[in-house]
Amino acid sequence: xxxxxxxxxxxxxxIAGVGETPLLYVDLHLVHEVxxxxxxxxxxxxxxxxxxxxxxxxxxxHNVPTEPLSVPVADPxxxxxxxxxxxxxxxxxxxxxPRGHENQGIVHVIGPELGLSQPGSVIVxxxxxxxxxxxxxxxxxxxxxxxxxxxxxxxxxxxxxxxTMAVTVNGALRPxxxxxxxxxxxxxxxxxxxxxxxVFEYRGEAIRALSMEGxxxxxxxxxxxxxxxxxxxxxxxTIEYLRGRPGVAAGSAFEAQAERWRAYVSDDDAIFxxxxxxxxxxxxxxxTWGTNPAQVVALSGTVPSPEEARADQRExxxxxxxxxxxxxxxxxxxxxxxxxxIGSCTNSRIExxxxxxxxxxxxxxxxxxxxxxxxxxxxxxxxxxxxxLDEIFLAAGFEWREPGCSMCLGMNPDQLRPGxxxxxxxxxxxxxxxxxxGRTHLVSPAVAAATAIAGHFAEPGDLS
Amino acid sequence: xxxxxxVEGRAVPLERADVDTDQIIPSEWLKRVERTGFGRGLFSExxxxxxxxxxxxxxxxxxxxxxxxxxxxxxxxxxxVWALMDYGFEAVIAPSFGDIFRNNSSKxxxxxxxxxxxxxxxxxxxxxxxxxxxxxxDVENLVVEVPEANWQRPFALEAATRERLLNGWDDIGLTxxxxxxxxxxxxxxxxxxxxxxxxx
Numbered sequence: 001x002x003x004x005x006x007x008x009x010x011x012x013x014x015i016a017g018v019g020e021t022p023l024l025y026v027d028l029h030l031v032h033e034v035x036x037x038x039x040x041x042x043x044x045x046x047x048x049x050x051x052x053x054x055x056x057x058x059x060x061x062h063n064v065p066t067e068p069l070s071v072p073v074a075d076p077x078x079x080x081x082x083x084x085x086x087x088x089x090x091x092x093x094x095x096x097x098p099r100g101h102e103n104q105g106i107v108h109v110i111g112p113e114l115g116l117s118q119p120g121s122v123i124v125x126x127x128x129x130x131x132x133x134x135x136x137x138x139x140x141x142x143x144x145x146x147x148x149x150x151x152x153x154x155x156x157x158x159x160x161x162x163x164t165m166a167v168t169v170n171g172a173l174r175p176x177x178x179x180x181x182x183x184x185x186x187x188x189x190x191x192x193x194x195x196x197x198x199v200f201e202y203r204g205e206a207i208r209a210l211s212m213e214g215x216x217x218x219x220x221x222x223x224x225x226x227x228x229x230x231x232x233x234x235x236x237x238t239i240e241y242l243r244g245r246p247g248v249a250a251g252s253a254f255e256a257q258a259e260r261w262r263a264y265v266s267d268d269d270a271i272f273x274x275x276x277x278x279x280x281x282x283x284x285x286x287x288t289w290g291t292n293p294a295q296v297v298a299l300s301g302t303v304p305s306p307e308e309a310r311a312d313q314r315e316x317x318x319x320x321x322x323x324x325x326x327x328x329x330x331x332x333x334x335x336x337x338x339x340x341x342i343g344s345c346t347n348s349r350i351e352x353x354x355x356x357x358x359x360x361x362x363x364x365x366x367x368x369x370x371x372x373x374x375x376x377x378x379x380x381x382x383x384x385x386x387x388x389l390d391e392i393f394l395a396a397g398f399e400w401r402e403p404g405c406s407m408c409l410g411m412n413p414d415q416l417r418p419g420x421x422x423x424x425x426x427x428x429x430x431x432x433x434x435x436x437x438g439r440t441h442l443v444s445p446a447v448a449a450a451t452a453i454a455g456h457f458a459e460p461g462d463l464s
Numbered sequence: 465x466x467x468x469x470x471v472e473g474r475a476v477p478l479e480r481a482d483v484d485t486d487q488i489i490p491s492e493w494l495k496r497v498e499r500t501g502f503g504r505g506l507f508s509e510x511x512x513x514x515x516x517x518x519x520x521x522x523x524x525x526x527x528x529x530x531x532x533x534x535x536x537x538x539x540x541x542x543x544x545v546w547a548l549m550d551y552g553f554e555a556v557i558a559p560s561f562g563d564i565f566r567n568n569s570s571k572x573x574x575x576x577x578x579x580x581x582x583x584x585x586x587x588x589x590x591x592x593x594x595x596x597x598x599x600x601x602d603v604e605n606l607v608v609e610v611p612e613a614n615w616q617r618p619f620a621l622e623a624a625t626r627e628r629l630l631n632g633w634d635d636i637g638l639t640x641x642x643x644x645x646x647x648x649x650x651x652x653x654x655x656x657x658x659x660x661x662x663x664x
Contacts, residue, residue, distance in 0.1 A: 015642075015649045021624055023639060025649055027656065035541065037497035048636070051646075054659045063495060077495040084497045116658055128540040128564060144542035144568035146635070154639045156646060160622070192482060193534040193560055226537060228563050247658030257657070292482050292537075312533075312581070316481040409491045409539075430486040430538060432509050 002267025004164050005231050006199045009139040009264070013122045015156065023156040027121035030107045031058035031094065031148070033085040034411070035126030039149035040088040051155045053093040057116060060085055060099050061106045062411045066374050066401035069100040074413065092152075105377020105403045108132040108345035112216065113379055115245025119234045119261040124151055129345045129427065130229075131222040135215035136242070137234040137264040139199070142223065162228065163273040165198040169206035171280040176460065178355070179214035180347060180425065180444035182206065183221040184286040188296035189276065195227030198274065201266060202232050206280035212241035213351045220346045221427050224293040233265035285459050287332055288429045288442040290320035295429075299447060299457055303330045323431055324439050325419075332457050335441075339422040340371040340452035341434070342398075342445055344408035347425035348376030350383050352445040357389040359449035359460045365397035366455030372399045372414065374406040398452065410435045423451040465573040467632030468603055471555040473527030475599040476517055477588040483531060484538035485565060489547040502543055503550030522595035530588050531558035533581065536565025545572045555601045557608065559584050570625045571635065575601055577608060583617045590615060603629050 003011070015023040029052075036058070043049070050056060063078040065071055073079040082099065089096035097103040103110060108129050111117040119137035124130060126148040133140035147157055167186060200222050202215070210218065215232050222230030232238075239258045242248050249257055285299040295317075297304060305328035309317040321328065326335070342348070342356050353375060365371045373393050375381040381403055384390055390400045407414040408426035416422055416438025425448050429440040443451065450458040493505035510516045517523060529548065535558040536544060545568045548556065555575035569576045579587075590610050591597055600609040603626060609616045627633070639646075 015645055017642070017645060020642070023642065023646070025646070025653065034494050038499045038542075041497075041499070042636075046636075048640075055656055075495070081495050081497055114658070116656075118657070126540060128538065142540035142564055144540050144545070144564060144571065146542060146568060146571035150636050150639065153636050154646060155650075156639060158624075158635055158639065160624070192484075192537050193562075196560065196563055223538075223564075226534075226563065247656075249657050292484070313481065316532075319480070409486075411491045411494060428484075428486065428538060430484050432490055433486050436490070436509065 001271065002269035004266040004270040004272060005137065005201055005233055005264055006139060006162070006164050007270070009120055009122065010161060012120065021158050022160070024122060024159040025156050026124050026151050027055060028111070028116055028123045029056045029151050030111055030123065030125035030130070031056060032062055032107050032125070032127065033060050033081050034062045035145050036088065036148055037081060037084045038145050039152055040092065042149040043092070043152060048153045050092040050094060050152045055155060056094045056152065058085060058089050058094050059097040059104050059107055059110055062405045062409065064099045064404040065412050066404050066406050066414055068402060078412065102378050105380065106345045106348065106405055108220065109348060109376030109380065112136060113245070113377060115242055115247030118242070118248065119238060119264045124157065128223045129220050131227070132216050132220040132345055134219040134222070134229050134231040135212060136238055137232060137261070139229055139231065141228040162199045163197055165195060165200050165227070166272040166275040167200045167202050168204040168275060168277045169202065169280050170204045170277065171206060172209060173206055173280045173283060176446070177283050177285060178444040178446060179210055179217040181286045182280065182283050183218045184288065184293070184296045184442065185278065185283045187221055187225045187293050189278065190225040191294045192224065192292050193226045195222065195225040198227050200227045200230040201272070202230060207232060208235060211351060212237055213349045216349070217346055221293065224427060234261050285444065285447055287447070287457055289324065289326060289332070290317070291323055291429055291431050293427065293429060293442060295320060297332060299332050299459055301332055303328050303332065305329065333462070334456060336421070336456045337369060337423045337441070337451055338420040339416060340369055340448050341374070341407040341422055341424040341426065342372065342448050343374030343376065343406050344426035345376065345405070346427045347445050348374060348380065350380050352425065353380070353384050353389050356445040356449035357392045359446055359463070360396040360398060360453065361392050363396055363453045363463065365452045368455050369452050371397065371452040372401060372407060374401045374414070375403050377403050407434050409433060423448050423457065465571070465632050465634065468554070468573050468575055468629045470603065471527060471575055471601040472598055474523060474525060474595060475528035475530050475587070475591045476523045476526040477591055478517060478529060478531045479588065481532035482534050482537065485536055485541050485544040485562070486538055488536065488544040489541065494541060494543055499546060500550060502547035503552070506547040506551045525552065527552055527554045528599050528601060529553050529556045530584060530591065531556055533559040535561050537562035540564045542568040542572070545569050545574050549574055557584060557587065557601070570628060573629060573632065575603055575629060577601055577619045579608065579617060579619050586615070
């Protein structure tokens, strides 16, 4: 019987003696400042070393201000955490891209763009959105700080095999409908727990047609449906994306490598433990209305009523409506927003910025709206500036900022104030996620830009 | 970590679904480099509300949290586990959990008890009727009991997790004993292609 892509990667990385707990070997361990200090402390306490500093790459992303490097980190607790990362990487010999470094950026943006995230590899990071790297045909998942320490010390994880779920998207997305709209539709269909215990493999025509960056957006939000990882099989889109990246071989060595990578697909006769099937033509521009990413409504629709919820979800539904200060039946297009955030590991790559800039060009942000654009990395920022996107954004009244996680989770000064409502290209609309009392609606980059111009939820086609 | 055989004490009914790790411990608390002191941040967005269940005197000192479905979804922050344990919780009972949260809990010795929704509903009713009732989570025998109410239900736990809890094992110490196996695997596995290409 054939094997799924997940099973192939698992088989190549499992270390299991007879009767022993399986260990999974980790090819790449990405580290950031928030979930690592206690792990490094643990190593120190037990006089342990980092087993493979050459397989460990660190960057500062969650806490960093998105102001120029000349502006110091104002919050002393954040500053201390960033210093701790500097000291730990120095002490343990780990490569670090700190604030201001040309390779610095959101950990899930820099892994792929530097060519570190490669097909067939096992990638972990103390961050649940590590699922992003699955777009390259890698098994990539988030871990907690105890496991960060375990990987630092042993380069392995104690791991039980997951179940597999095929998420098949047939047909073609309609023009103007993005990867973000698609993944919101998938999360809405499965619910926040639907993928628990499973690794997804996204398949089908609509997935094959996505660009590499679109695939990253989809895999990124696998965790929002409860799956720890989401995979996409290697094809020529994957190979062409990797060609010429700093971390991959060049010339004939690349061709040989690419030939090996092409094997990272599920066999035709592989059997998945579960499957869901969607028709891409049914997907429309989506907006979340509630306080979890499965609470999704069409931008052309209205705020739903608790009567539409299953009985066991009605209480959560009502709480979400109250927190979001929304009235059932209100057309989504009539909801005004205070802040627009374009950024995060979900949507801060060059194609995302191009999509937003195309909408912003020659227009102006509504006077009542604060709009921020935060590129995912210094490389993305430089590319955008080379294309003149920064000038388009600035002319339209958007702020153009330095790279980092920023308002996705508000660990730096970019936060919503209580009661403020945002249209955000990030991945979580949990209560208080972007700042205490803040109200988050998740959208695509094009919808975010159109909403900034209109002052209320809008699609590019709504603008004059 | 400390070995856990039985958790016994008062239980607090949270009665909310989809409590993600951002609700358990908001991100402003994640800036700290310490492992202790997170109890003050537990559910901090809700703690100002005098009606919030953790603020009810009759549940003071509880060691068991009875939660709703999909508890601990979202972010991988282990700080959520540290916050619950620092506050005094030793076990969480719910119909379902986020995978990473469940895993993080097992590394810290926080007992995760997954039970069918109707069992959780019954347990919630029992501890609301009389908050002083003791609940017993028996990791050895995999049962939850409310002795005073003569109520008992089994629960399932992965065998490896149960062993780890009962023995208080340190995973890293155990894995390091398999150093030869790992080294031998590495010999056949090659080195990363980016080695030497990227420097800080």
